[in-house]
Amino acid sequence: MSTFHVPPITSIAASIPQTCPSDLAMQVAGTPTFLATAEGQGVSPELIGPYFGLMRRRLDAGSGEEDLAGVVDLLRR
8 A cells, every 4th residue: 555645735835936926816817717617516606606706896996916815805894
């Protein structure tokens, strides 16, 4: 029996180039693909759908260059 070694998440994260951010506009643009993939896998979008809605609202407000942290501002009351 062979074993499969998975490196720690910190090692994986360190290998991701920080010069290629995935800004809000890019992530919103990928939403239809994400939802289609979930549907194809038989996974309900009920949990992630509202989050995508918040991402869209933030993008519509003109904040496409920021990352997902800006979405939190929509949750503040």
